[in-house]
Amino acid sequence: MNKRILTVAFVALATLAFAGCGKSNAKASKNATDAAPNSKIVAVGSTALQPLAEQAAEQYKSSNHGANITIQGGGSGAGLSQVATGAVTIGNSDVFAQQQKGINSKKLVDHQVAVVGIAPIANKDAGVKNLSRKQLVGIFTGRYTNWQQVGGKKQAIVLINRTQGSGTRTTFEDLALKTSQVKNAQEQDSNGTVYQMVKKTPGAISYIAFSYLKPDVQALSLNGIAPTEKNVTTNNWPVWAYEHMYTKGAPKPAVVKFIKYLQSKHIQQTLIPKMGYIPVTRMQVARTADGKIEEVNQPVTK
Structure with missing residues (x-):
């Protein structure tokens, strides 16, 4: 699996694990989880990602009653700048935060949900x-x-x-x-x-x-x-990008739950291909923030 995806998963799991440490923290974690469906999530940015995010949000809300999720466009630049200032919960982007001028990418956490x-x-x-x-x-x-x-x-x-x-x-x-x-x-x-x-x-x-x-x-x-x-x-068609969902720092439990839903096997194998996107796990190459191409997930030859 792509190294960046593993890093994202580790951040999310570490956040939840920290919330569960100690007796009082365990209680707080339970309350946070119970309240998660009602926590407001606002995702703004990429119009390329917008149709997938909107459809996934609708499906997520139907199975998690009370979930409050708003998806808006505006472009990747708007998504990155607004999440960087804390104005929105998630900044949707077709580009790495490092590529956007005026953005402190070190304060943002990258969650890749698809390729377009x-x-x-x-x-x-x-x-x-x-x-x-x-x-x-x-x-x-x-x-x-x-x-x-x-x-x-x-x-x-x-x-x-x-x-x-x-x-x-x-x-x-x-x-x-x-x-x-x-x-x-x-x-x-x-x-x-x-x-x-x-x-x-x-x-x-x-x-x-x-x-x-x-x-x-x-x-x-x-x-x-x-x-x-x-x-x-295979990168024979090199004009492609990751669909990123950026958060400012480690995401809160409600946000983790929604992002993990998009990264779930069910969504990756059904909704993402159906809507014209490509699951990250199908990629035989990976692209770094500085544009370098690396081979990954190569089939084993006999």
């Missing part, structure tokens, strides 16, 4: 299904302005970007474009809005999380490699 792939998408009428990486960079930096220049129809290219602070944007620029010096274009604050705009706007191109992909937009392959779960697990 990110794909460039185009309006289906553009007439393109595959681009070279050079062509993709050329489009987003303004070198190419018509789909005909990259093998498509004679139609103007309409760029749609995500706002600054978006984890999806950071991941796409770092791993697909390898540059943040992109052409000025309209910006949208959520994966869902981007999907709708690309679907309805002739000539449009942007990028969204796999969890938002639908047949009425064209997911673009890069250098002949398709944006699929299988390709993400």
